Amino acid sequence: MTIPTEPIGSIPRPVELIDALARKDCDDPSLAPHYEGAVRDTIARFEATGSPVVTDGEQRKYHNFWTYPVHGLSNTNPDGFQIPFAAGHVRRMPRLTHGPFRYRRYADEFLRRAQHYAHVPVKQAVISASALSLMYPADGIAGYPREQFIDDLLREHEIEIRRCLAAGAAVVQVDFTEGRLAMKIDPSGHLLNSFIDLNNLALARFSSEDRRRVGVHTCPGGDRDSTHSADVDYEQLLPSLFQLNVGRFYVALANEKDRPRILATIQRHLRPDQTVFVGVIAAIVPRIETVEEVRDRVLEAARYVPVDQLGTTDDCGFAPFSDDMSTTRDTAFAKIRARVLGTALASEALNH
Ligand SMILES: [Zn+2]
Numbered sequence: 087m088t089i090p091t092e093p094i095g096s097i098p099r100p101v102e103l104i105d106a107l108a109r110k111d112c113d114d115p116s117l118a119p120h121y122e123g124a125v126r127d128t129i130a131r132f133e134a135t136g137s138p139v140v141t142d143g144e145q146r147k148y149h150n151f152w153t154y155p156v157h158g159l160s161n162t163n164p165d166g167f168q169i170p171f172a173a174g175h176v177r178r179m180p181r182l183t184h185g186p187f188r189y190r191r192y193a194d195e196f197l198r199r200a201q202h203y204a205h206v207p208v209k210q211a212v213i214s215a216s217a218l219s220l221m222y223p224a225d226g227i228a229g230y231p232r233e234q235f236i237d238d239l240l241r242e243h244e245i246e247i248r249r250c251l252a253a254g255a256a257v258v259q260v261d262f263t264e265g266r267l268a269m270k271i272d273p274s275g276h277l278l279n280s281f282i283d284l285n286n287l288a289l290a291r292f293s294s295e296d297r298r299r300v301g302v303h304t305c306p307g308g309d310r311d312s313t314h315s316a317d318v319d320y321e322q323l324l325p326s327l328f329q330l331n332v333g334r335f336y337v338a339l340a341n342e343k344d345r346p347r348i349l350a351t352i353q354r355h356l357r358p359d360q361t362v363f364v365g366v367i368a369a370i371v372p373r374i375e376t377v378e379e380v381r382d383r384v385l386e387a388a389r390y391v392p393v394d395q396l397g398t399t400d401d402c403g404f405a406p407f408s409d410d411m412s413t414t415r416d417t418a419f420a421k422i423r424a425r426v427l428g429t430a431l432a433s434e435a436l437n438h
Pocket residue numbers: 094263303304305306307308401402403
């Protein structure tokens with residue numbers, strides 16, 4: 087028995103890429119060697135950690151994990167949905183100004199470049215339909231009703247997942263950071279339920295076989311070593327989260343104060359056909375976890391979750407926003423190495 091372990095996605099970009107992106111448009115052809123070098127180096131360093139599954143570190147996702155498919159669309163304004171972080175800064179999403187809604191790029195283009203360099207399976211994260219649904223303004227768009235927008239959004243999201251599956255992604259992970267945030271914005275639960283329903287509408291378009299390769303990531307956000315919804319009790323989110331019709335869940339846990347209580351909640355709501363990858367690495371904490379610490383977190387989780395439904399992950403990506411320099415690449419890879427080795431130690435201990 088080996089406990090599976092996977093990253094979430096992002097790795098801090100090399101400083102030279104961040105500098106170049108500050109001076110040039112993200113699609114400027116002169117950036118190609120910077121992107122290519124960043125992806126090649128990221129994959130090589132990922133593989134050196136012993137990680138059985140790698141990502142491209144989201145080196146080409148601009149400006150972030152949320153807006154990459156729509157960045158640069160001419161029918162948007164930058165004054166959309168705001169995410170306030172506990173550290174005091176705000177990240178802002180584009181607002182749709184008129185229809186039709188189309189993606190500008192699909193994540194399989196990143197995946198294919200990563201596979202070019204990788205010797206092990208590559209997973210690909212995509213943004214959820216619910217996150218992008220926040221681009222549609224509350225007061226509507228004349229001539230482009232919300233129902234039409236949702237149809238277009240679901241189709242684009244489905245296309246992106248299908249393209250990644252067809253390209254051979256080990257896993258397609260739907261980033262759902264707005265799940266916990268939804269309970270902060272609307273404690274009644276209506277917004278969260280509407281997100282779950284919307285994402286399940288998209289997932290219903292896939293076969294059960296496909297859905298085994300599809301997962302959902304939840305976290306309280308991770309930007310500049312800060313969060314947007316860590317103050318929302320997980321009990322408010324998890325029962326709804328496990329209603330999503332996917333085979334895999336990637337749940338931030340390492341940085342939670344009361345892990346046993348959360349694990350007990352996961353135990354109650356995880357279905358027999360689902361695997362939960364629990365966070366054993368606190369992505370926003372600078373200190374590098376020891377291998378033994380990771381092992382103990384896995385063993386703790388194994389007291390609640392059946393071992394054949396348990397995996398490990400990082401709490402979040404290490405730089406979901408492309409200009410986030412709060413964590414170095416060295417630190418990110420050292421933490422990933424601790425996760426890989428600590429999870430292997432736990433597997434050994436559980437086999438005895
Ligand atoms: Zn996250």
